[in-house]
Amino acid sequence: MPLELVGTRPAPNTDSPLSIRGLTVSYGEKPAVFSVDVNFHPSQMTAIVGPNGAGKSTLLKAALGIIRPLSGQVTSLGRPLQERRAQIAYVPQRASVDWDFPARVLDVVMMGLARELGLLGRVRASHRARAMACLDRVGMQGFAHRQIGQLSGGQQQRVFLARALAQEADLYLLDEPFAGVDAATEKAIIAVLHGLRAEGKTVIAVHHDLATVAEYFDRVFLINTTAIAEGPVAEVFTPDHLQAAYGGRLALAQMGGAAAG
Amino acid sequence: MGQDFVMLSLAPLLIGIAAGVACALPGNFLLLRRQALIGDAISHVVLPGIVAGFLVTGMVATGPMMLGAAAAALVAVILIEAIRRLGRIEPGAAMGVVFTAMFAGGVLLLEQSAASGVHLDVQHALYGNLESLIWLDGYGWGALTDPAALAGLPPELGRMVAVLICTTLFIAVLWRPLVIATFDEGFARAMGIPTAILGLALVAVAALAAVAAFDAVGSIIVIAMFICPPASARLMTDRLGRQVAWSVGFATLSAVLGYVLAGYGPLWLGYDNAVSAAGMIATVSGVILGGAALWGPRRRSVSRAGATPQPSAPAE
C-alpha cells in the first residue's frame, strides 16, 4: 500500500453523529485508551463493550471533553464536538454524584433545560410541564417532589435518563445505564431508548452485560484499550474478536451465548 | 440608649451582619463541594498578605493591605492547585502545606518589620476589632438621613456592603451553572459549562469576602462564617434555595447575638469591659450549629440502601 502524504487533514465524516480519530487517553504511564478510531452510525443503538478496565467510560468521557486526552480528534456530523453540545445529551454513571445533594427529582430533571434557560431565564409552567413529561416517559412522575437521596438505584438511573430526555438532543451517550438496576427499571429504560431510536435519534451506551447486547442493541463497538471491531452485533461477535477483547475462558463461555444471539 | 446605640453599635452591627452574610453565601457551595476548608486556607494567608502589602508600600493603610491580602489569597490558591497536581497530593494536605508555610512567612516578615519600628497588630489580624468601628458622627437616629453625618460612617461599612452586593450578585446570576456543576461535574462539562473556571470564580468570590471581612472580624473568625451558618442550614432543609436562605438568617443571628453578648453580656454579669465581639460571633454560630445538629429536621444522612419507596400516585 502506498504511503500517503502526511499532514493533510482527513475529511470529517459528515454522517456520523460521533466520529473519533486517534484518541489516546492515559492515566499516568499506561494508556487506558490507545489510538481509537471509530465512526458511530446515526439513528442506531450502539453498545460499547469490553472487559473491566478496557477504557469504555474513559473513551466516553474523553470524547466529551470531560477528561483531557493525550491525542485525538472528536467530531459530530463533521463539526468539532464543542459546536454540537446542544444536540448531545450525556448520562453519567450514578456513582459519580453525591446523592445527598439538596435537590428533588424535578430539580434534577430541570437541569436538562439549563442550556435553554440560560443564566437568568425564568422558569415557566411550560418548562415544568416538559420536565414532568420526561419524568412520565421514564415512569417517575409520581416522584417529582421526592428528595433524590431517597431513591433506589433504579429510580436514580431513570431520573438521570429523564434529565437527558429534557435536553431534546439528537445523540444520547450513556455510561453503564443498566448497572445495578432492578429488572423493571431495565425494561423501562430500554423501552425509552428504543423509542428514541424510532424517532431517529442516535443512542450510544457503555454496556456491561454481553448477554443482553444482541437483544437490546443494533450495533456494538468492542474495545479493549484499542478498538477491536465495530458493526452489527452478529458481525462483531465472532470468536476471534471476543478472544481479542476478553481472552480466555470468558470468551469461550460468552461465545456460546453471544454468537447464538 | 438610642443615641448611644446609633453611635457605638449600629455600624459594628451592620458590618458584622454584612461580613457574616457575605461569607455564608459562597460558603453554601463550598460546603457542598467539600471545599469547606478553603476558607481555613484563605484566612491564614491573609496575614502574610497584609504584611507584604505594608512592606511593599511602607504604609499602614487599608488599601495596600487589602490588595496584599487579595494577592496572597490568589497566590495561595494557585500554589495549592499547582502542588495538588504536580505532586498528586490530596487537597487537604496541599492546602495545609501552602497556608502554613505562607503564614510562617508572614509571621517572619512581621517580626522583621517590627524591628523597623512600625507595629502591625497580629492579634488584630487574627481576631479583628469590630467594637472599634464606631460612628462618631452618629448623633442619633436622625443622623441616618443626614448626608454630612453619613459621610462619617466607618469606611469598613461601605466596603463590606459593596462586597456583600458582589457576592449576592455572583450567586444569583450564576446560580444555575453553580448548582449543576456542584451536583454533577461530568454532566456539567458535557453541557459545555466551564466547571474549572466556575470553581475558581467561586473561590475568588469567597476570598474577596474573606479579605473584606478580616478587617472587621479578623481572619480566623471568617472561617466560622464560611462554615457554621451554611452547615446549620444544611441540617434544616433539603432544598438548596431554602438552605441559602436559612444560612443568611443564621449568619445574621450569629452576628447580632454575638455582638450583643460580647458588648453587653459582661455588663449584665457585673463586669466593666466587653469581650471580643468576633470571638463571640463565632461562638454563637457554633452554638447554633450545635442546636441544628441536635434538633435540625434534616440532620441525618439520607439512607439510600433499602426498600424502594413508593410513589404518591400510581405511575407504573
Next chain:
Amino acid sequence: MLWDALTLQLGYNATLVTLGAAMLGVGAGATGTYLYLGKRALVSDAISHATLPGVVLGFMVMVALGGEGRFLPGLMLGAALSAVLGLLAVTWLTTRTRLHEDAAIGAVLSVFFGFGVVLLTVVQVMDAGRQAGLETFLLGATAGMLRDEALTIAAGGVVVLALVRLLHRPMILVAFDPDYAVGQGMRLARVDLAMMGLALAITVTGLKVVGLVLIVALLIIPPVAARFWSERAGHVVMIAGAVGGVAGYLGAAFSATAPDLPTGPLIVLAAFALFVLSLLMAPGRGVLAAALRHLRFQRRVHLRQGLLALAAGQPVYEPLTLRLMRRAGLARADGVATEAGRAMAARARLDERRWQILRSDPAFEAAAARYDGLTPLDEVLTGDQIAALDRRLGPEGAV
C-alpha cells in the same frame, strides 16, 4: 554565628532548644504520616485551634487557685482537655449528621478558637500584665524558654516516638483501609483514638515552641515531603520523622542566631524548603522526574500512532505527531516519509498485526494481558514464538 548555632556551640540553652525542637519535629513528622496517609491531614488543624480555650481556662483556673498562671504542664493539660473535646465534637458532627469531615473540622476549628479568643479578652482585663504569656501560644516563642520547659518538650517528642514504634502496624492498616482492618478484628475506635492521641500529644508539646497556628505545619509538611521518596508506608514514616527532625534542628538553630528571629516560623519554613526540594527532585514521584517520564511517554505514543497511520496509508494530521516524527527522522519537512520512516512504519504495522493474532488466540492469554498499544511484541515473546505467529500472518505478510 550560624555555624556555631548549627554545631550547638551557642550555649546550653540554645543547644537544649535546638535538640528539643528536633525531637519534636521527629515525633510530629512520624505521627502526622498516619493522618496524612489516612487522608485526614487537616484534623490536626482542628486539634491545634481547639487547644486555645483550654489553655486560657487552665491559666484562669491556676490563677484562681493562687498559683503562677504560666505553669506549662498545667496549661498543656488544659490544652489537651479542650482539644479532646474538639475531637469528640468533630467525630460527633461527622457521624451523627450529614455533614462531611471537612465541614466538621472547620466548624470546630473556628468555633473553639473563637471561644478561646473570647476567654483571652476576659483574661486581658483580669490581669493585663500576666496575659502576655498566653499570647505566645498563638505564634510560639522560644526566647526565654526555661530549661524544664525545653526538657518537657524533648521528653514529649521521645514518648510519642516510642508509641509510634509500638502502634505502627495497626495505625498504618487503619489509615490505608479501615474496612479491611475491621475485618481483621481491629478495633477501629481504639486505633483512631491512638492516632488522635498522638497528634494531640505532639500539638500540646509543641504549643510553646511553634505556637498553635503553626504546629499543624509540622504534622503535615514532613509526611507530604516524605511521600515523594518512598512507596512503602513504613519508610515514609521514617523519612517524615527525619524531615521533621532536620526542620526542627535547622529552624531552632537559625533562630538562636538573632534575638528577633522567631523559632516557629523558621522551623516551618525549613520544613517547607525540604518539601519543595522533595517535590522537585525526588527520583520517583518528583516533578522533574515525572515530567521527563511524561515527555518520553508522550513521544512514544505519538510516534507509534504516527507510524501506524503511515503504514495504513492514512495521513498524519496531528501537528505534534508530525513534529516528533520529523525530529526523529521518520518524515521529511514536506510530510513525506523517509526511508527510515517507511521501514519503521512497516515494522510497527507488523508488530501490531502480530499482537492482534496473539490477542485472538486463547493459548496466549497471559501474554495478551500485556498489550497496551506500545509494548513491542519481542519484549513479550521469544523469537521462536514470534516465528510461529508469523506463519499465521495473512498475504500481507512480513516485510
